[in-house]
Amino acid sequence: MSAIVKLGDVYKSFGSNQVLKGVSLEVAKGEMIAVIGASGSGKSTALRCIDRLETIDRGTIEVCGIRVDDPKVDLHQLRREVGIVFQSYNLFAHLSVEENIMLALRHVKKLGRDEARRVAMGVLDQVGLAQKADAYPEQLSGGQQQRVAIARSLAMSPKVMLFDEVTSALDPQLTGEVLRVMEDLAKDGMTMLLVTHEMAFAKRMADRIIYMHQGKVWEVGSGDMLDAPQTPELRTFLNNGL
Amino acid sequence: MTGGFTTAHLFYLVHSIWWTLVLSALAFVLGSIGGFGVMLARISPRRWLSRPAMVYIEAIQGIPLLILLFIVYFGLSVYGVQVPALVAAGLALMVYTSAYLGDIWRGCIDAMPKPQWEAAECLSLTRWQTLRLVIIPQALRLALPPTVGFLVQVIKMTSLASVIGFVELTRAGQIINNSIFQPFLVFGLVGVFYFVLCYPLSRWSQSMEKKLNVGNR
Secondary structure, three states, X not given: OOEEEEEEEEEEEEOOEEEEEEEEEEEEOOOEEEEEOOOOOOHHHHHHHHOOOOOOOEEEEEEXXXXXXXXXXXXXXXXXXXXXXXXXXXXXXXXXXXXXXXXXXXXXXXXXXXXXXXXXXXXXXXXXXXXXXXXXXXXXXXHHHHHHHHHHHXXXXXXXXXXXXXXXXXXXXXHXXXXXXXXXXXXXXXXXXXXXXXXXXXXXXXXXXXXXXXXXXEEEEOHXXXXXXXXXXXXXHHHHHO | OOOOOOHHHHHHHHHHHHHHHHHHHHHHHHHHHHHHHHHHHHOOOOHXXXXXXXXXXXXXXXXOHHXXXXXXXXXXXXXXXXXXXXXXXXXXXXXXXXXXXXXXXXXXXXXXOHHHHHHHHHOOOOHHHHHHHHHHHHHHHHHHHHHHHHHHHHHHHHHHHHHHOXXXXXXXXXXXXXXXXXXXXXXXXXXHHHHHHHHHHHHHHHHHHHHHHHHHO
């Protein structure tokens, strides 16, 4: 089993606020890992560090053999391996759905217009939004926007996908349609690391669940861990969620 | 000898509007190019670019345009560089305009949500690609009203070029008034001409701003 993402004893603070206090975790190829935990537990920060949206103070991060903690890391190369989807979708408002997806294909992968369009339609089909190719982000529901954001990431054919609370801004119905897309992705063998509050989804789909508490990996286990938490902190967290 | 205001005078005034427009266009086009460069330098993460740009903006914004005109026109002539009044006025206005537009546009770029940068960065777009393909196209909508608003200022400020002898609308008015001495009529007319040039632009800028606010509601 080869690890695609490897964090070793990662420390990170924002000013005097220490957010990550020695986080270690590994994600194997094809694995889906759900990271849960209260706000402020450092789970989103850990995710952002993997794509080097934040730099770390200490420790090692390796993604597909790339040393992310290296100050001279080739960000271009790193980000071709990693796809990330945010809570706030972050679609480009001045571009249509199709153009949103084609932008990086054209300017980063240097594909021709027709080839880029073909890829875009492919991933849009995958998230069930091929009929919305010409729509603009503001014309779509939150769930649809998030599916486009996933498609935009997928189009770059990353080896691992990071999801940062991608359903937190959505109502239950829209959450469902986004989770279905992620479920399909997992079934296709995509390596996925997601920070989520969707316990039922994490339990059903994740190969492993990581519970983070106060900047540390507090408990790791399979879906069953949510039924039988080993630590009082996880028990409290789960009870508060209900 | 003084006489009445004739159609020849009127023709002379109307003709001088052309030179006000030429000077405005020169200031605006050159100032836009310069302003774009100033904006790029100002938002650069490299301090050796952003600091000088900041100093430039603050220095120029703290100096009256009239003094800039004197520096360019009289200053250069001391060194034997005799520049025509149009060039001197164009140069001074360009420097002035570039500082203001650079600052206005920097503000518009800064107003773009940070996550837009992040999303583009995560798609492996370079900083320049992000700016060109994602940020600037969206900032444009924001930048248009204040830019047109500033253009109105530029048109009015070209009147200062009259003091170095460049014959635009204001100078033409002075010349006519010197011969017929009817300041109320002549400068009133000059004022009306400026108003006719500026008012439609002001209205355009205002209506764009209103539309923008509706969009943001």
